[in-house]
Amino acid sequence: MTITSPTPDAVVRPEDETRRRPLLNLLMTGRTHGKRSPVTCMYKCDNACFHPVPNTSDNAYFRDIADAALSRRAVLAGGAAAAGAIVLSGVVGGGDPASAATAQVVGRGGGRAFGFEPIAAVPAEVDAVTVPQGFRWTPIIRWGDPLFDRRDTFDPNSQTAQKQARQFGYNNDYLDIIVEKNGREALLVANQEYTNAGIMFPPAADEEERLEQLRVSKAAHGMAVVELERGRKGDTWKYRVGGRRNRRITADTRMVFSGPAAGSDLLKTVEDPEGRYPVGTFGNCAGGTTPWGTVLSGEENFNGYFRATGTSPEHKRYGLSANASSYGWEAVDPRFDARQPGYENEPNRFGWIVEIDPENPDEPPVKHTALGRLKHEGANVSISRSGHAVAYMGDDERFDYLYKFVSTDRYKPGNSRGARAHNKTLLSKGSLYVAKFSGDSPLDEITGTGALPSDGSFDGSGEWVALMRDGESAVPGFTVEQVLVNTRLAADAVGATKMDRCEDVEPHPQTGRVYVACTNNTDRGKVGKEGATEVNPRNSNRDGHVIEITESHNDATSTRFGWSILLLCGDPSTNPNTYFAGFPADKVSPISCPDNITFDSAGNLWISTDGQPGTIGYNDGLFRVPLAGPERGRVQQFLSVPRDGETCGPVVHDEEGSVFVAVQHPGEEGRWAAQNSYFPDYIEPGALRGGKWGGPRPSVIQVTRA
Template sequence: MTLTSPAPGSDRPQLKLLMTGATHGKRSPVTCLYKCDNACFHPVPNTSSNGYFRDIADAVLSRRAVLAGGAAAASALVLTSAVAGGAPATAATTRRGGGAAFGFTPIAPVPASVDALTVPQGFRWTPIIRWGDPLFDRADAFDPHAQTAEKQARQFGYNNDYLDILVAPNGREAVLVANQEYTNAGIMFPPAASEEERLEQLRVSKAAHGLSVVELERRRKGEPWSYVVGARRNRRITADTTFVFDGPAAGSDLLKTVADPSGTHPVGTFGNCAGGTTPWGTILSGEENFNGYFRAVGTSDAHKRYGLTEKASSYGWEAVDPRFDARQPGYENEPNRFGWIVEVDPEAPDEAPVKHTAMGRFKHEGANVTISRSGHAVAYMGDDERFDYLYKFVSKNTFRKGNSARDRRHNKALLSEGSLYVARFTGDSPTSEILGTGALPSDGAFDGTGEWVALHVNGVSKVPGFTIDQVLVNTRLAADAVGATKMDRCEDVEPNPVSGRIYVACTNNTDRGKLGAKEGATEANPRNSNRDGHVVEITEARGDHTSTRFGWSILILAGDPAVNPLTYFAGFPADQVSPISCPDNLAFDSEGNLWISTDGAPGTIGYGDGLFRVPLEGPRRGQVQQFLSVPRDGETCGPVIHDRDGSVFVAVQHPGEDGSWGAQNSYFPDYIEPGSLRQGKWGGPRPSVVQVTRA
């Protein structure tokens, strides 16, 4: 699908729906265009032919030894962050909650056509903040008919994804941080009446990307939050914000442009998907589908490996900013300045955010940090592309538990130096038993061992033929060279703060096993045409997150058991679970239960995307229970679980995606009656952050 100028009299841009018939029912063609530049329509960027999976006879590591060593998982570390007035807050409580004390009756699956946010009986939902809400001055109030880039840069952005709520010790103050991943001009704007109005809409789109930092307040614990206009920490970071590169590739010739000959100050962030909150209280944001924002010379292996082409971009920003046409002299490296992990300090609203080159460049879903027993910061990361890889970063220096300014500066530099690894999985079943259907092998589990293969160690390349700059800027090519395991779209990768085990959401990969030299099923990715996705559980050897060995097993093979009997839920009876498809974002509660939000269920199992809880220990291990469902066309993002506070938070992304300005498909979260656009009022969807509390 490509985007052209609006046709005369049309109420939205003309869309060439290349993805129609090619999305395999997963997503709306509109989402495919704006979110990932029709990735599934284009050839798979990973064309490497190296072997990735070995029969048990070829295994070089004893699974029994790894799992025995990993049985004693690392104990959870108390995480702290400075939130209000410099006082420490417990990040563990901001990202956990929802165990036995957080009881609910699972909801029934909700048909994808329903335009409602559905929660369990005894709970209610309310929005905290919506697209266009003013952050700095109430005079910037949202007016859909008078949008400007200047106003949007002072308002909450569009299509929020990663989310966290950092609560102060007093329980009455907090900071909300959210990514704004992408925009949909067709439902955001009326038809442009002139060329200048069309160009201004492009500028508004740029300003709606990035991140938002917003202070919250409430009267007492357990009550709903409201956001504070004009608060000190409020901030917008957009596609025009100046950043700083750090790490070994900062200043590299591969990062220099005519506008930044030093190669140290990139401008902007976009395609920000998931993220993570660090133990020192900063926010990590992953730049994901950046390729669709550029026109580039697509003939080089590096550009092809990242999906860059010479065609017009999905957004058309090259019409208002020359750096998005990377075919032009001086801008050839501009795409290399995206695809990084970004770190933002919500306590320092005037500080330039950082892009960490030591952590590698790929389509980052996000990054989540845990502290190893040796004190090193360990970040787990997924590359959200068909047949791409799982990564780990281990800091060179160790974490300081203090909260002094000196300790904070030290910790904020932990991701600037360290070592980057990519995962290689080995199955323990004969390859003849991996049938591609999801049928379990004779040992009753998809499992095995693995190793973390070094790409660089403390800034020294470990990939033959690659300089350190090449390893970091063209990380996918470096990972190809060492034979990493091709995965089914590693999205969120989260360490469990209670058990220490790592969980990987593999959303789907309908290309696996296709004709045309596509890799077939492997034990770590055991389904051909993997429509519904799966979740992998990893145990680091000896419970040490810095180890280069691990054991693994598949926790969930997702789907609707009523339709597909070859689903798997850690051995729990499949007829007693909620149907689930396309796992995306992950979170944990105070008892270590896993919470999964989904992206794509409407097109695979016919139900709305939702949020699900899964116990990981005891007799209910694997029992998927649905907590909520989002409105029509929407996606559930960035779950935050505060069980001790009786609250759950989600970012509702792209509700009403398939509508148009004159025929909106959702009215979330305000549900103004249809037709109100003709009355001069807004009657369309506004992506929002929602809180769910007991009624």
């Protein structure tokens, strides 16, 4: 493997260098749960692990119900007849659900995977980007780089909100590189999820400077669209200052609601009495690029931005509380104090899927109420054989759910103005479903350790339970507005299956199989909380797993599916109960906490991770996993990000041998006077030279052959 830096004078600090940690680390040592540092826990998810789990429903796992029915029928009618009844109830697509779920992927893409020698896992203390031998990495764009005018130069000692709104934002997550036909121009679209003032700014000299830093933080959230250019195919991309389509979307950008809940009383505020024009987006995690060329962004941990009453069932279900918010924006914007008259509904205006058209910078972003309100990790769309748009979505919370949306109208092929305008309305009207899983193994074989049951796999069948059908509520006692604004409560009511933090959910572009990255859930099996189930088979699940779903008849609009677990993640050298689709565990790269996923043109799955330092002791990275043939399940690590960093938004252009990732929160555990990373410029600490700074800057990087 090769550890490289983009500049000749790069400095990789020794692993034994002593650095001071934030006060927060001292206060929370030994109290963090799962995978993240204390700083990440506070800013990214409002210390979710320290609050009660929002899902207090008593939803029974589908297999529990089936086993109870089996026991009753066995007494009444004999075991054989009862078993037959249960098997028939789980049939998917006219065949056995287990075989449907566990069959190997038979289709491949038209491309050929590029070769690389997998890197060894990198210890969590290393502050460097690590790539395979024969590859190099370069930054494309960094936090603070000017988008519209080079005079908006980055200086961490004198940032202003006005300047930050014209610069690349902080902590990128979802990423896409949309290449144009000529191969020399492209659009980079990135989410900017959250900020960490402790390493972004020097200590405020007075109250006015402190308030301005809060305003800068607001301006650093949201999304960015940036034009890229290069001399010829295969060259490294560079971003274009002043590009016609360059755009920043922040917490203050005016947007519009679409769908059945637009105009609902639940969305009205004193500043928007019509309930149709929300302002801003933040907590933007993963996303997806639609077949019609727009980009979807998921608003995830929005609850931590608000101070609310926290007393209603709706507030409790979404983790809203009366405590001061994580960011303190209520000091500079009354919208973020939902206790105040006129702003009670402001939290309801977040937690949506946002659609932007990167080709039209003057078009307001759209928040689609038809896709429900939850802690959206993202949304990814495929077109069914019948032409309907189908969006898959995960709710990134312990014990929350997996969702699917099916459009009422059909996709129009082509890129004409009329077709594109029509397709941009597809997510405004349709049906919303939540997943209910059933396992096919006896409950006593699901031990909570991750040990395989006697049939050799965790698998079963499932159903998509309707919450909304063609714009009408399908949940007794809920109006359609209540279903969409309080989607978690509606899903509770229909008995959805509690999952281990569904993060990225993506349909395979060739096979149609759907892959669900379940990052982890260290609360599973604790006293008073649901224990292991076949679809979430490990108690105290620190390492996470990946589920493979096969829709009935390979029809994405179906309400039945088969499923199996593709990967039970972890380090096989220390955890014997890992599983890699049957591939020998001693021949894979260790992997933990799967997060974002994507595919290459050869049909392989690529997985980025978020939390390996806290689970298996290695920096987060990017991994390739074949889905077909004799190497199905062979996990191979391609890159590793710097100390404290997270690997986000992978994009694989394997026809060119290029890979792109967004490096989020490098050096997260440092502080202004004692930074913990020097990525991506690796110059002397505290220096500012030629727009480069001796401190961490979340960035988008490109990896190419050297």
